[in-house]
Amino acid sequence: MSETVIEVTGLVKEYGGHRAVAGVDLSVPEGEIFSLLGPNGAGKSTTVEILEGFRRRDGGAVRVLGVDPEKADRSWRSRIGIVWQGETLLPKVPVREVVRHFAGHHPRPRDPDAVLELVGLTEKARALPESLSGGQRRRLDVALGIVGDPELLFLDEPTTGFDPKARRDFWELIRNLAREGTTVVLTTHYLEEAEALADRVCVLAEGRVRALGSPATLGGRATAQATVHWSQDGVRREIRTDEPTRVITELAAGYPGEIPELRVHRPTLEDVYLELIGDAEGIGTRTAQPEAVA
Numbered sequence: 001m002s003e004t005v006i007e008v009t010g011l012v013k014e015y016g017g018h019r020a021v022a023g024v025d026l027s028v029p030e031g032e033i034f035s036l037l038g039p040n041g042a043g044k045s046t047t048v049e050i051l052e053g054f055r056r057r058d059g060g061a062v063r064v065l066g067v068d069p070e071k072a073d074r075s076w077r078s079r080i081g082i083v084w085q086g087e088t089l090l091p092k093v094p095v096r097e098v099v100r101h102f103a104g105h106h107p108r109p110r111d112p113d114a115v116l117e118l119v120g121l122t123e124k125a126r127a128l129p130e131s132l133s134g135g136q137r138r139r140l141d142v143a144l145g146i147v148g149d150p151e152l153l154f155l156d157e158p159t160t161g162f163d164p165k166a167r168r169d170f171w172e173l174i175r176n177l178a179r180e181g182t183t184v185v186l187t188t189h190y191l192e193e194a195e196a197l198a199d200r201v202c203v204l205a206e207g208r209v210r211a212l213g214s215p216a217t218l219g220g221r222a223t224a225q226a227t228v229h230w231s232q233d234g235v236r237r238e239i240r241t242d243e244p245t246r247v248i249t250e251l252a253a254g255y256p257g258e259i260p261e262l263r264v265h266r267p268t269l270e271d272v273y274l275e276l277i278g279d280a281e282g283i284g285t286r287t288a289q290p291e292a293v294a
Ligand SMILES: Nc1ncnc2c1ncn2[C@@H]1O[C@H](COP(=O)(O)OP(=O)(O)OP(=O)(O)O)[C@@H](O)[C@H]1O
Pocket: 015, 020, 038, 039, 040, 041, 042, 043, 044, 045, 046, 047
């Protein structure tokens, strides 16, 4: 049985009477990649900062690696890795020295050169951080987050500025860390990143959990209706159905060859997410009505 790394019940945080976090319950097992999603101001950073021990809560109970973060000490902190949203202020020494310097703060660090290799920065080991590109700089932030070989890694928008190849390499790196048992809390606005990485996603809006589940099943996605699109005599048609195969088979009988512009759409994680946060964003949910098959 895997251990529970994060246990949160009834978490509340208020700023001057405004409830930024309004009763959140979360439980994250060891080795899980857990993603927090939500619109700006949803309460993600506040929640994560409380888990990291950088913010005090106004209510509820929190255990991270078995400890209340408000009472945590240095040894607890060394078990946690953090990749902040903003750039960390770094000394003007080569990249390799920066990573070695950070490794020195941890009781059982990873080998700095191996970490540079993992994040794809070996060729920049002798460069100064200020000479790195935006994406390379972000990779250095990730290197500093994992050099302590943390049991729990917090990633806040980790791939901002990454090119597509670097992003995919980074995802593989995170998957490998999780396979080795590192628990990962990922805050991101990139839904494809949550979809590619997360075992479970939690959608926060207005300080509350709107939905929690695997990316594939969130918000009833797995059982949601499919929409079959096609074109008939130059007019676009669509129908929502639980049985797209049957609909297409019936349609196909009416055409001598290909069904023009045939497309089957199932709700993406983004569709489900936008639906879930619709009220919070002040936008209505989309209610395109299906047309009947002619
Ligand atoms: N130090 C603070 N003082 C007062 N209000 C704050 C403070 N920090 C956050 N808030 C408010 O709390 C709410 C939640 O903010 P939080 O930063 O947790 O949201 P978020 O989901 O991380 O947003 P984003 O995606 O923009 O980073 C917002 O309404 C914000 O204005």
